[in-house]
Structures are given as C-alpha cells and as structure tokens.
Amino acid sequence: MPVARTSSDLRRWRRYLAAERAEASVYRELALRRQGQEREILLALAEAEGRHEQHWIDLLGEDVGKPLPVDLRTRMLVWLARTFGSVFVLALVQRAEARSPYEDDADATDAMAADERIHGEVVRGLAIRGRLSISGTFRAAVFGANDGLVSNLALVLGIGATGVPTATVLFTGLAGLLAGALSMGAGEYVSVRSQRELIDAAKPDPSARAVLPDLDVDANELALVYRARGMSEQDAAAHAADVLATLHLDADPAVAEEEEELDHVGTAWGAAISSFCFFASGALIPVLPYLFGGEGVVAVVVASVLVGLALLLTGTVVGLLSGASPLKRALRQLAIGFGAAAVTYLLGLAFGATLG
Numbered sequence: 001m002p003v004a005r006t007s008s009d010l011r012r013w014r015r016y017l018a019a020e021r022a023e024a025s026v027y028r029e030l031a032l033r034r035q036g037q038e039r040e041i042l043l044a045l046a047e048a049e050g051r052h053e054q055h056w057i058d059l060l061g062e063d064v065g066k067p068l069p070v071d072l073r074t075r076m077l078v079w080l081a082r083t084f085g086s087v088f089v090l091a092l093v094q095r096a097e098a099r100s101p102y103e104d105d106a107d108a109t110d111a112m113a114a115d116e117r118i119h120g121e122v123v124r125g126l127a128i129r130g131r132l133s134i135s136g137t138f139r140a141a142v143f144g145a146n147d148g149l150v151s152n153l154a155l156v157l158g159i160g161a162t163g164v165p166t167a168t169v170l171f172t173g174l175a176g177l178l179a180g181a182l183s184m185g186a187g188e189y190v191s192v193r194s195q196r197e198l199i200d201a202a203k204p205d206p207s208a209r210a211v212l213p214d215l216d217v218d219a220n221e222l223a224l225v226y227r228a229r230g231m232s233e234q235d236a237a238a239h240a241a242d243v244l245a246t247l248h249l250d251a252d253p254a255v256a257e258e259e260e261e262l263d264h265v266g267t268a269w270g271a272a273i274s275s276f277c278f279f280a281s282g283a284l285i286p287v288l289p290y291l292f293g294g295e296g297v298v299a300v301v302v303a304s305v306l307v308g309l310a311l312l313l314t315g316t317v318v319g320l321l322s323g324a325s326p327l328k329r330a331l332r333q334l335a336i337g338f339g340a341a342a343v344t345y346l347l348g349l350a351f352g353a354t355l356g
Contacts, residue, residue: 010063013107017056017064024049026093038126045119052112063286090127092342094120144184144275146314150284150337153307154177156286157300161348166295180283185276193268251344285310306339311337 009080024292027046031039100116104107114196160169226236285306289299319326 005059005063009107010060012105013056013060014065016101017053017060020049020056021054023096024053026089030089031094041122041126045122048115048119052115053056055109055112090123094123094127097123108164138243141274141278141317143312144181144188145277145282145309146333147184148177148180148279148311149285149307149314149338151180152283153286153303154341156290156303157341158344158348160300161345166299167288169299170287170290173290175281177283177287181280182278184279185272188275189268189272189344192271196268242304245347280308300345304338307337308334 024046027042027049031042033045034042034294056088089111097120100112100113103118153175156169156173159172221237223233223240226239227233233237286303286308289302294302310332312330315330319329
C-alpha cells in the first residue's frame with residue numbers, strides 16, 4: 001500500500017535527505033585529516049549516514065527532485081571540516097547529532113533515531129583526545145581572559161564611580177592589567193609545575209629495576225609495592241610473579257593513568273604564558289575607551305559593551321568545545337561578569353558619595 005504523502009511531507013523528507021548528505025560529507029572531510037582507526041571510524045559514520053540518506057530516497061521515490069541546499073549551520077560545518085578538521089568541528093558535530101529530529105518523526109525508523117544517538121557518543125569519544133590535549137592551556141586561556149575582562153572592568157568602573165580624574169582611572173586600569181597578568185602567569189606556572197611534580201612523584205623509581213635479579217623468588221616484598229598502590233593481595237602477588245619472571249618492572253594501571261594524565265596537564269611555561277597573554281588581552285578591553293580619550297558615562301558604556309561582547313565570545317567558545325549550548329554558556333558568562341562589575345560600580349558610587 002503506497003504511503004500517503006503531502007507537500008509538507010515531501011519538503012521535510014527532502015530537507016532530511018539534504019542534511020544526511022551534508023553530514024556524510026562532514027565525516028568524509030574529517031576522515032581525510034585522520035589516520036588509522038580514527039579514519040576508519042569516521043568513514044563508517046559517513047556510511048551510516050548514507051543508509052539514512054537511502055531511507056529518504058526510497059520514501060521520496062520519483063519525487064526526490066533536485067538536491068536541496070543545506071542549512072547555513074551544516075554548510076559551515078562542512079567548510080570547517082574541510083579547512084581545519086579540528087576538535088571544534090567534532091564538538092559541533094556532536095551537538096548536531098544530539099539534536100536529531102528522528103525520535104519525534106514517525107517517518108524515521110527507530111533504528112535511525114538510535115543511530116543518531118550513538119553517532120553522538122562516537123563523536124564524543126573521538127573528541128576526547130583533542131579536548132584533553134588542549135585542556136590545560138585552554139583552561140588557562142579561558143580563565144585568564146575571563147578574569148582579565150571581569151576584574152579590570154570592575155576595577156575601572158569602581159574607581160571611575162568615585163569621581164576621580166579620567167587619567168587616574170586610565171593608570172589604575174593599566175596597573176590592574178599588569179599586576180593581574182603577572183599574578184595569573186605566576187599562579188599558573190606554580191599550579192601546573194606542582195601538579196606535574198606530584199604526578200612524577202607517583203611514578204616508579206627506574207633504579208628499582210636493577211635489583212630485580214637479586215630478589216628471592218620465594219620471599220620478597222615486591223608484592224607489597226603493588227598492594228601499596230591499591231591492588232588486592234592476590235592480584236599483587238600475581239603481578240609480582242610476572243615481574244620476577246620477565247625482570248621488567250611495569251607500572252600498575254593506576255600509575256599508568258597518572259602518566260597519561262601528565263601528558264594532558266600541559267607545560268608550566270605554556271600555561272603561564274597563555275594565562276599572562278589572555279589575561280592581559282582581556283584586561284585591556286575595559287581600558288580601551290580611556291586610552292582613546294573617553295570620559296565619564298560614555299567611557300563606562302563603551303567599556304561595558306566591549307567587555308560584554310568579549311564575554312559572549314568566550315562563553316560561546318566554552319559551550320562549543322564542551323558540546324553544551326553555546327547560547328547558555330555565553331549568557332552565563334555575561335551574567336557573571338556584569339554582576340561582579342555592577343557590584344563594584346555601586347560600591348564605587350557609595351565610596352565616592354562618602355568621600356565627597
């Protein structure tokens with residue numbers, strides 16, 4: 001029995017068909033920049049989107065018509081995949097898969113809806129490595145830029161509200177920029193350096209391997225090493241026996257995880273420089289109106305607008321990379337930043353009134 005079709009159904013099916021073709025293109029473009037298993041996974045995802053594409057072709061039959069242009073978001077994804085092939089694209093694809101309409105569409109099969117959900121998890125897994133590799137520097141960059149924006153805007157507004165001359169506000173903002181950037185850079189250096197030292201301290205001492213041939217196979221304390229690291233008595237004894245048989249001192253899984261974590265922490269200098277530069281760039285924005293001769297309410301409004309735009313940008317980037325809603329993250333950044341600045345501005349007004 002033929003499926004009853006309306007003009008609305010045909011438009012919707014053609015839209016789905018265009019989206020499936022575009023998503024398959026995104027995966028193929030990403031696969032061109034990958035090797036080995038990741039490449040195979042991305043090509044398998046493209047093949048799965050091809051199955052979904054065929055479903056809509058079968059439904060449309062002779063009404064398939066010319067390929068529809070895909071929406072702007074999907075075209076942007078294809079361009080980003082072709083140009084960069086980065087973790088940003090994977091994060092965007094992950095979010096796109098999560099928004100699949102198939103679960104609520106009677107013309108899509110349950111298997112197609114399930115596929116889209118699983119595709120999101122596959123992409124999430126592919127994006128994990130990229131997210132972890134940039135997590136240390138990215139955290140320092142976002143935290144530094146956001147802190148520079150909010151703290152220096154609050155400082156400039158607070159000082160300006162007391163009624164001091166414009167030059168005083170300008171030099172206060174520049175002093176806040178320099179002091180904050182140096183403090184952030186030093187703090188990140190100490191933080192990351194300390195974290196790496198703590199993880200290094202948990203790694204086995206390489207010199208312990210030299211004494212393995214001299215251990216008594218029937219009575220030795222090697223098993224205690226692994227019990228101290230969290231293994232059960234039986235597992236520790238079995239692992240110690242394997243080590244003695246091969247004379248190779250392997251790290252236990254817990255230490256291996258810590259060594260992998262060390263790779264994602266980043267370098268102390270990298271985090272420090274990133275934090276310094278991004279704090280300084282963020283802290284410079286509230287000062288710009290005063291650098292160009294702005295005064296009074298006009299300078300305050302311009303500084304607030306510029307900082308607001310920058311906060312929206314950092315929130316959007318965080319949302320994209322985390323796979324969350326960019327709009328929600330952007331508005332959250334804006335609300336927190338403006339909230340802190342507003343409190344400081346009101347305090348400045350209060351102090352100005354008291355001093356006056």
